[in-house]
Amino acid sequence: MSTRAITRYATLAAVSMACLLTAAAPAAGQAAASADAATAAITQIDSAGLLARQGVRLYVAGIKGGAGPGSVRVQESADGLGWEDRPVEAVTGAANADAGVTFYFLLDDSGSMWPDDAAGDAGADEAGSRIGQAKDAARRFIARLGPADRLGLAVFNTRYWRAAEPTADREAALAAIDEIARPSRDDAFTELYQSIDRAVIELAAYPGRKAVVVLSDGEDYPYTAKTGEPSPEFGDAAVAPAGAAERAVAEGVTCYAVRFGPDRDPDIGAMAERTGGAVFDAADGLELAEVYATIRSDLLEEAAVDYRAGMAPGDRRYVRVSLDGGASWSASRYYYAGAVFGQARAAPGWFDLAPLILAAAVWLAFWLLKLERPIDRAGVSLLYGPRGAKTEVYALSGARTVIGGSADADITLAGNPAMAADHATILFDEARGEYTIAADAELRVNNRPVKRKRLEPGDVIDMAGTVVVFDEPTKGK
């Protein structure tokens, strides 16, 4: 293989991938089995069909269209420890073609990317420099983007600067490329993994298929590790290649790395493969453009795996895939599987029936219980008066009951100055079993002024504002 040829380590079609890896990628320093495992990564989980069809769709980096359902194994777990096989229903090619891909270009903007400015005519020969070639390749990439694709751009050296957030607006992306300027001499560090990590964080919030394409012409050269002081951009925190890979996997972001020029970071290849991506070498602008085209077609050809989800309880349902029948597994990811009434793993006991029995008993008691008891003797009760309603029943006594405000009355209803001392009299005709009310003072029965009236159960008696209700037991049947 020519040194000028674009060397692709991991994303060629599934045939004899392991052979390619071991034969062509000694620089990646990976054993065949683990490198193979790294090629499968779940980049997205679409659980929209979970309720209606119990179907989940996985977007898996590393599977190409044309692979049959038998070539993929999917396992689920409620806790990430115990795994259960799930039936794979379909593997569909070109899964990202319609929804598009969000690319995030991460460009090394260190001094070495720029032409030597010792002559003082900076910018004159930018076109031939690495930065010029990288800009050109990026412009060509933008020209080939599909209608649904989006592109964002960030550059890094000691600092990290987002030139354009992911957008479908081609002009904005092109303008951002033009804006990339030579760094100051102070920005002499190369924060490779810090920048990848930040790009992944920025990309995490975007929906759909996401990929970071990082181009660098050198090794990671972090400020903090080299100077022992906090970085002006990233502070004290250090990011190792493994840490960056882990976050990318967790966020479903695939990293593609392009090593541009002779100086190569030793860890970037393994890091990219861990995320389901790949590493490429390019020597000039032409090769770079070809690398970008390859990355894009790889992503668009990628397949989706539809499988039937299980019913293990829990908010988080972990899932992982294997392309080699289970010899190696992708990193696990999870999707939301919470049930509307929550989850329970403990078996219910008989005592759990206690609330049901209690509720049934209470309901039955209320159902059987008549809360009202018919009165057993004639009387009047206060409906409302100056002091509000009372439930007290005043029984009628004998043939003649005087109701009034004075203490001498048979029934004393105090508190109403307008009421006479002996306001009204209720007479009982024992022979007929009839009650009659009579009064000289102001008296209304059922809202009609009367002097004398035979009373019926429920009659409302208004004595100058004090209102009572007359009632007597129902006669006979």
Place this chain on the structure above:
Amino acid sequence: MSLTLKRLFMALFGLLGALVAWPALSALRFLQPRFPGYLAFTLAQGAAAGLAFGAMLGSIEGVVVSSRAKALRGLGFGALYGALAGAVGAAAGQLSMFVAGATLFRSATARLGPALALSNGVAWAIIGLAIALTEGLRARSPRKLAAGLAGGAVGGLLGGAVLSALSYARPDDGAALLAGLAIFGLTIGASYAAFENRFSFGSLKLLNGPLKNKEYLLASKRMTVGADDGCDVVLKGYPGVAPLHAVIRAGKDGARLEPGPGASRVAVNDEPLGDRPLRHEDVIAIGKAKFIYGYFG
């Protein structure tokens, strides 16, 4: 029964619904792995919850007016409609949770706890709306419907959020579900109690006989009074009351009393029924039963 007692009853019956629903839901939750999929699982859970709350809320009216037949019919129809509505509501709620969860889980760095609790609350609010909808339709009362919907939404939001929050703190503790359901039921019941008299345009208080002192809120446009169990105001044990004795209609100028077929006696203030809206403190005679019309709270 006084209105205060009736309000306590309504809240209590919401709580009873929670006590009935909890064991059923606990058992179903344990059986989750045996279900073929989320759809069947969710429909079964929703039906169980809806049945419990529908039955209890549906029987309140019959129990508070001491009509056993009315209570039983309310229990049955409440259970049936509640189960249907609960199943539909749970499916819709589960869908909303899946959508919210998928959005929240898009990024592994998102803060999840409160957001998941909120999404659980929203899902329960949907269930609450569905269950309350049937109770309002069953009672044929737009006012009761409105009260139920408010209670269902608020109670669902609170109950679901409490379930999720407690489950987050103590996973696999069944008490979290009981607490959530109790808040759900209590809030719906309390909402009926709190809003029913606000949405009602008046009340009838019985002045005599076996049901003396019962208060009936006029909450629907058409309220029937009679000896038949199907009436809104059932008068059992009162001589001279026809099966459908009278109807009270709510109009723009107030409530009007109309005699029903075969009504022997309908009087207002001891006078034959005139063509005028009812006034507060009017004394209404329906056969031997006497009511005072008004609003006593």
